[in-house]
Each structure stands twice: as structure tokens, then as C-alpha cells.
Amino acid sequence: MSLSFKPAPLRARLRGLLLILGVLASGWSLSAQAAYPDQAVRLIVPFPAGGTVDFVARLVATQLGEQLATPVVVENLPGAGGTIATARVARAPADGYTLLFTTPNHTINPSLIERLPFDTLKDFAPVSLVAEIPELLVANSTQPFNTYAEFVAYAKANPDKLTYASAGNGTLPHVTMELLLQRVGMRVLHIPYKGAAPAMNDLLANMVAVKMDTIATSSQHIKSGKLKPLAIASLRRSPLMPEVPTLAESGIPGYQGILWMGILAPAGTDPARITKLHKAIVGMARTPAFQDKLRQDGVDIVASDPAAFAKLIRAELSQWAEVVRKSQIKAE
Structure with missing residues (x-):
């Protein structure tokens, strides 16, 4: 009994070769992904x-x-x-x-x-x-309002009399404060500074009335009595200052800074x-x-x-x- 073998058709051989190459490429890809990262990021x-x-x-x-x-x-x-x-x-x-x-x-x-x-x-x-980091609306302690509601009432009764500080035009404290003013419909003059530090210095000196800041940079001045917190610009109160209401619960639904x-x-x-x-x-x-x-x-x-x-x-x-x-x- 004799056996004879016919060579596989060209198409079948090509298919087999492509399958092998695909397996090899897949293995290389998995190996490369497993190696990432293999140098500093x-x-x-x-x-x-x-x-x-x-x-x-x-x-x-x-x-x-x-x-x-x-x-x-x-x-x-x-x-x-x-x-x-x-x-x-x-x-x-x-x-x-x-x-x-x-x-x-x-x-x-x-x-x-x-x-x-x-x-x-x-x-x-x-x-x-x-x-x-949610922003915190703070005021100089000598200002004639102690709560966010009192701030709004005073600002509306005295348009353009109050001022607020920011680290400069277009910075986050600037645009978030403008968003607040637009939502509430009140006018407070913007005083831009070249950085957050000089803006805070003038707030502490009562050269400006209010500022959007953060707990990290305001807390020491709040504890010393130089600043007073009015509201926090997040959807929930901060565990570090649970007594400070959010702007969202103070009449501006969904507001965040x-x-x-x-x-x-x-x-x-x-x-x-x-x-x-x-x-x-x-x-x-x-x-x-x-x-x-x-x-x-x-x-x-x-x-x-x-x-x-x-x-x-x-x-x-x-x-x-x-x-x-x-x-x-x-x-x-």
C-alpha cells in the first residue's frame, strides 16, 4: 500500500502563514503591554x-x-x-x-x-x-456681613461698592466668582492681582472685601479671626468645616467652584x-x-x-x- 501526499493549496498555506504571524504579533503586543512602563514617566x-x-x-x-x-x-x-x-x-x-x-x-x-x-x-x-479642592468664599472679618445671605443682601443694596480679589484675570477664582455673580444677579467689583499671595494679603488688610480661596490657605486666617467663611463652593459640606454651608444649599442649585x-x-x-x-x-x-x-x-x-x-x-x-x-x- 503506498501513500501519497498532495501539497496544500497556495491559499491554504497563505492562510496558515497569516494565522501564525497573527499569533506571533499578538504575543508581542501582550508582551509589550506587560512591559509598560519600563522607564520613568x-x-x-x-x-x-x-x-x-x-x-x-x-x-x-x-x-x-x-x-x-x-x-x-x-x-x-x-x-x-x-x-x-x-x-x-x-x-x-x-x-x-x-x-x-x-x-x-x-x-x-x-x-x-x-x-x-x-x-x-x-x-x-x-x-x-x-x-x-472646593473653593471657599471668605470675607475680611471687619465686613458688615457674617453669612452668605447677608453678603448677598449687602451687595445688592450697594452695587459696585464691594470688591473681590483674584489671582488674575481668567484665573479660576475670577471665573467662579463671576459665575456666582451672574447666577445671583449682583455686582461686586473685581480687583485682579498677580498671584494668590498678594490677593490674600490685601484681603487680610481689608483692601478688598471678599475672595474665593481654599480651606488649605484660608483656615489659619479663619482660626485667627482675620477672615470669616461665608460658603463653600461644592455640592456637599467639608468635614473640615462642617458648619459652613454650601453655595448649592444657599440658593444656587448645582453651583460648584x-x-x-x-x-x-x-x-x-x-x-x-x-x-x-x-x-x-x-x-x-x-x-x-x-x-x-x-x-x-x-x-x-x-x-x-x-x-x-x-x-x-x-x-x-x-x-x-x-x-x-x-x-x-x-x-x-
Whole structure:
């Protein structure tokens, strides 16, 4: 009995070869993903070292590095309202090794700056909203009102007599205060400063009446009796100041003035790497040491998923565009 073997048709051999190549490519891809990250990750911060955002960013970098088992290095790149750092990340390779630690300046700037060197939505891939710090409306202790309701009544009875301070035109305290004034229908004059520190100094000196600030920077002055809190700009009261009502419960439903901090990657970054980064952020957020260090300064830990962060960015772009248009805010 003789056996004969016929060679497989060309099409069948090609199919088999493609199957083998597909398996090999799949294995390589899985291996590459498993290796990420195999070098240091840079976290670009659009503000100088030493401020609140930098403080949080450095805590995030330390904890995120532990979760990823690789160094996460903070690089401060201040200037031009955050656009220098943002443009750097927009142009960076989409490999997950260069990330932006951003704040509401990302959603405010498009309404203030006519020609940004990047597209706020198209050039970035949201990773996670990491943390939030609600703003706190504070007044000099010598002002003739002690509650938010009394402040509103006084401001409406004395239009343009009161003044409020901010760290500069187009900054978060400026636009959130303008949003409040628009929602309530009252007139308080804006006094812009070159930074939060001089604005606070003049508030303490009663050169201005009120300011949107944070618990972290106002609490010592509230304890000393130099400032008085009127309301907190979040949807729930702060456990650090449970006696201070929210603006939402004070007659402005849904109002929020939040200094949020989140992480963006360049557009086109592999979704698997975005997922790995997000899982690391969730793990970091569950770390007791990380929680304790932030919550004592009134920082709320969020660790939202990429879709929720993207939704926030889109909503704020629309909100701040309307506020800037109505208030005719101009960039400095």
C-alpha cells in the first residue's frame, strides 16, 4: 500500500502563514503591554514648584510610581497660563511616558486665548480626574456681613461698592466668582492681582472685601479671626468645616467652584496604557497614607474613569465660554 501526499493549496498555506504571524504579533503586543512602563514617566505640571497644585502633583507622582513600579518624575513648566506645559504634552510621543497634570486652566484658556497651540479636546486622551479642592468664599472679618445671605443682601443694596480679589484675570477664582455673580444677579467689583499671595494679603488688610480661596490657605486666617467663611463652593459640606454651608444649599442649585486636578495623555496613546494608568491611580487613591495627606488640607480624592473626566472637560468648556462672554473677561 503506498501513500501519497498532495501539497496544500497556495491559499491554504497563505492562510496558515497569516494565522501564525497573527499569533506571533499578538504575543508581542501582550508582551509589550506587560512591559509598560519600563522607564520613568514624566508628569508635566503647568505651575511653579511650591504651590498647592505642585504639592498634590508630587504626592501623586510618588504614589503612582509605587503603583506602576517605575519612577514618576515631576517636571514644572510654568508660563502663559499653563499653555506652555500643555503644548509640550500635546506634541509629545503618544507612548504613555509623558503626561499632563492639569487643572481648570485647561478648560478656561480656550475662551480667553484666541489661538492656542493645541486643540483642547482632540490633542489629549483623558486618563483620570485625580483630586478636587472646593473653593471657599471668605470675607475680611471687619465686613458688615457674617453669612452668605447677608453678603448677598449687602451687595445688592450697594452695587459696585464691594470688591473681590483674584489671582488674575481668567484665573479660576475670577471665573467662579463671576459665575456666582451672574447666577445671583449682583455686582461686586473685581480687583485682579498677580498671584494668590498678594490677593490674600490685601484681603487680610481689608483692601478688598471678599475672595474665593481654599480651606488649605484660608483656615489659619479663619482660626485667627482675620477672615470669616461665608460658603463653600461644592455640592456637599467639608468635614473640615462642617458648619459652613454650601453655595448649592444657599440658593444656587448645582453651583460648584472646584480646583480639580487630573491627568491627560497625548491623543493616540494606546487605550491599554490608559487603562493601566487609570488602574494605578485607583490603587493610589485607596492608599491610606495618600488619603490622609490630602484630606487634612481639604483635598477630595476622586480617581474617576477616563470617560467621566472627558465629560467634565466638555461641560466646563461650555460653561466657562459663557461666563467669559457675559463678563467680557480678557486675558492678561
